[in-house]
Amino acid sequence: MRDISKEGWRGVWAVAECHEGCLMPVSLELVSKARELADKLQTEATAVVFGHGISGAVCDTLMEYGAHVVQLVEHEALAVFRDDVFARVLTGLILSKRPEIVLAPATYTGKAYMPRVQTMLETGLTAGCLELDIRSDDRVLIQTRAAWGGNLFVNIVCPDARPQLVTVSPNVMIARRVVAEGRVERPEVPFEWLKSGMEVTESVHEKQDEAVRLTKADVVVVAGRGIEKRENLKLLQELADALGGAVGATRAITDLGWLPEYTQIGQTGVTVSPRLCITFGVSGAVQHTVGLRNIDILVAVNKDPAAPIFEMATYGIVADVNKILPVLLEQVKKIRCKSPA
Numbered sequence: 151m152r153d154i155s156k157e158g159w160r161g162v163w164a165v166a167e168c169h170e171g172c173l174m175p176v177s178l179e180l181v182s183k184a185r186e187l188a189d190k191l192q193t194e195a196t197a198v199v200f201g202h203g204i205s206g207a208v209c210d211t212l213m214e215y216g217a218h219v220v221q222l223v224e225h226e227a228l229a230v231f232r233d234d235v236f237a238r239v240l241t242g243l244i245l246s247k248r249p250e251i252v253l254a255p256a257t258y259t260g261k262a263y264m265p266r267v268q269t270m271l272e273t274g275l276t277a278g279c280l281e282l283d284i285r286s287d288d289r290v291l292i293q294t295r296a297a298w299g300g301n302l303f304v305n306i307v308c309p310d311a312r313p314q315l316v317t318v319s320p321n322v323m324i325a326r327r328v329v330a331e332g333r334v335e336r337p338e339v340p341f342e343w344l345k346s347g348m349e350v351t352e353s354v355h356e357k358q359d360e361a362v363r364l365t366k367a368d369v370v371v372v373a374g375r376g377i378e379k380r381e382n383l384k385l386l387q388e389l390a391d392a393l394g395g396a397v398g399a400t401r402a403i404t405d406l407g408w409l410p411e412y413t414q415i416g417q418t419g420v421t422v423s424p425r426l427c428i429t430f431g432v433s434g435a436v437q438h439t440v441g442l443r444n445i446d447i448l449v450a451v452n453k454d455p456a457a458p459i460f461e462m463a464t465y466g467i468v469a470d471v472n473k474i475l476p477v478l479l480e481q482v483k484k485i486r487c488k489s490p491a
């Protein structure tokens with residue numbers, strides 16, 4: 151690792167994520183956290199946003215959630231995501247402005263460009279942080295994440311190199327409005343930074359849209375290995391549809407190829423925070439449950455009364471999925487039919 155003097159590195163950045171000009175909710179969570187850390191460090195919080203056709207409303211929103219400064223880089227070369235270009239532009243800006251901390255989303259895109267940024271800057275990167283705080287005596291960022299297969303939570307620090315880079319999953323931090331008082335800066339970026347070694351031939355939106363739908367859903371129905379049969383997924387989808395929700399999965403299910411990878415909830419998947427979550431045949435391994443955050447009501451169905459999922463469940467149902475799922479689905483459908491439109 152490069153030995154960089156810590157002097158002259160000031161400020162906390164949050165990299166915002168926009169899809170076709172629309173700000174993704176994780177951006178507000180990150181900018182709020184950046185503001186909280188910046189206040190502790192008595193420095194400025196900056197939101198960085200790249201793209202093409204980004205409206206003034208996006209910058210206003212970032213300021214409403216805590217950005218003192220919005221660094222807006224707009225260019226048609228940034229309309230489509232290419233990790234080499236995003237990484238080069240972000241690295242170039244970091245080297246010119248020298249923030250001490252940079253938070254980026256642990257999304258498909260953030261996970262693609264941040265390792266490149268880390269390599270170019272020769273500093274540390276902690277992926278998938280669940281909590282962040284400042285060590286008051288030396289401005290060091292305490293980066294909490296799951297480790298050792300998720301069985302432990304560890305605090306990681308990067309005491310000698312700057313900047314301190316982290317990624318944070320959507321739904322982990324809380325977005326908070328403040329009194330907006332920011333300014334927008336539009337740094338010029340050299341043409342060479344925008345050159346890519348990749349050619350994007352097609353953008354597939356469906357997957358991203360579905361993944362976003364899962365992370366935003368108010369109701370999530372989770373399939374675990376205990377559903378036993380692939381046919382049961384159809385019933386789970388019907389249940390989710392009847393409740394106006396989405397289907398998520400444990401790694402056991404995505405590894406089997408029964409559901410796409412983007413439905414995986416947990417340490418190496420997405421984080422969800424629905425009001426109601428119903429798990430079927432999920433044991434409750436910590437690598438999965440770290441992805442269940444701020445849930446109002448968790449209902450767990452498992453045939454083993456000792457399954458760890460019951461320790462965190464609001465309501466536990468000790469039953470065989472094959473027996474209870476059709477009954478539950480029928481009851482929910484009946485209630486739905488009776489409810490006024």
Ligand SMILES: Cc1cc2nc3c(=O)[nH]c(=O)nc-3n(C[C@H](O)[C@H](O)[C@H](O)COP(=O)(O)OP(=O)(O)OC[C@H]3O[C@@H](n4cnc5c(N)ncnc54)[C@H](O)[C@@H]3O)c2cc1C
Binds near residue numbers: 430
């Ligand atoms: C580094 C690392 C990262 C990981 N990341 C993730 C991650 O992001 N997400 C994730 O989900 N996992 C992750 N895992 C895997 C995780 O450790 C677990 O193996 C996984 O979550 C287990 O999935 P499961 O609960 O579906 O299956 P199991 O642990 O096999 O549990 C199945 C459960 O179903 C119950 N059951 C069986 N039959 C029935 C029935 N007929 N009716 C009712 N209940 C029944 C059983 O009692 C059991 O409790 C990770 C592991 C590692 C090492």
